[in-house]
Amino acid sequence: xxxxxxxxxxxxxxxxxxxxxxxxxxxxxxxxxxxxxxxxxxxxxxxxxxxxxxxxxxxxxxxxxxxxxxxxxxxxxxxxxxxxxxxxxxxxxxxxxxxxxxxxxxxxxxxxxxxxxxxxxxxxxxxxxxxxxxxxxxxxxxxxxxxxxxxxxxxxxxxxxxxxxxxxxxxxxxxxxxxxxxxxxxxxxxxxxxxxxxxxxxxxxxxxxxxxxxxxxxxxxxxxxxxxxxx
Ligand SMILES: Nc1ncnc2c1ncn2[C@@H]1O[C@H](COP(=O)(O)OP(=O)(O)OP(=O)(O)O)[C@@H](O)[C@H]1O
Ligand SMILES: [Mg+2]
Numbered sequence: 001x002x003x004x005x006x007x008x009x010x011x012x013x014x015x016x017x018x019x020x021x022x023x024x025x026x027x028x029x030x031x032x033x034x035x036x037x038x039x040x041x042x043x044x045x046x047x048x049x050x051x052x053x054x055x056x057x058x059x060x061x062x063x064x065x066x067x068x069x070x071x072x073x074x075x076x077x078x079x080x081x082x083x084x085x086x087x088x089x090x091x092x093x094x095x096x097x098x099x100x101x102x103x104x105x106x107x108x109x110x111x112x113x114x115x116x117x118x119x120x121x122x123x124x125x126x127x128x129x130x131x132x133x134x135x136x137x138x139x140x141x142x143x144x145x146x147x148x149x150x151x152x153x154x155x156x157x158x159x160x161x162x163x164x165x166x167x168x169x170x171x172x173x174x175x176x177x178x179x180x181x182x183x184x185x186x187x188x189x190x191x192x193x194x195x196x197x198x199x200x201x202x203x204x205x206x207x208x209x210x211x212x213x214x215x216x217x218x219x220x221x222x223x224x225x226x227x228x229x230x231x
Contacts (some may be wrong), residue, residue: 001030001193002051002161007060009046009216020046022216024060030160031191033184035204038213044197045090047213048165051195052087053077064161082111086154088164088183092146094138094153100125100145101134104152111157124152128182144175151182161193162186168203180206 007024010017021043028034036044049055050062053069061068069080094103101121108117125134128148138146154162168176180203187194204210205226212220
């Protein structure tokens with residue numbers, strides 16, 4: 001489903017070139033819950049951004065369903081991104097001038113999908129416990145509420161892949177648990193591929209697999225859930 005080959009990312013900083021990712025090979029089957037761990041600065045967000053096609057690699061390929069998204073022209077890339085990938089940012093990234101409902105509806109409308117997007121967006125906001133916040137603007141919502149709007153937005157086109165960059169990093173433990181439960185429920189029920197960056201070992205232990213980055217390389221790759229509750 002996602003296949004990463006020889007992925008490198010360098011950034012020019014003045015007259016120096018900084019190598020952020022130094023050759024990543026990774027294959028993530030459909031339906032897998034993969035956690036990415038590693039120290040601050042190890043390249044986790046950079047890798048996630050490349051998987052989403054939000055950024056272009058210096059070398060290597062990112063194949064989504066066999067298509068190398070790093071070689072696609074911008075319009076085709078936007079199509080793949082719009083239909084196949086939901087992205088949840090650490091900092092929510094809601095559009096401040098749009099209500100919760102409008103934020104969730106936006107990817108749906110950009111995809112020009114038929115059907116009743118408004119009903120679907122409303123239903124999703126109900127699922128994440130925000131039925132009474134549909135017409136609130138982001139500034140009128142708490143951090144946990146904003147992150148739940150961001151989840152609903154990532155789910156609205158029912159993408160087969162959800163990428164989440166520390167989605168619980170700014171939340172208290174009960175809101176964090178709620179957001180995580182929503183993500184994993186969808187991964188199980190819709191067989192979504194879920195790639196989640198986290199610093200939290202307990203969260204990572206719930207994943208099917210964990211990879212650890214150090215200095216732009218994968219230094220460890222562990223399979224199997226660690227929590228032992230058969231979940
Ligand atoms: N645009 C940029 N210009 C220069 N350096 C960058 C740029 N983006 C990232 N870096 C550097 O690349 C390295 C990896 O950054 P990245 O954001 O991927 O780390 P991370 O693992 O997500 O860290 P954190 O856990 O703090 O979020 C860092 O050293 C960072 O400073
Ligand atoms: Mg990061």
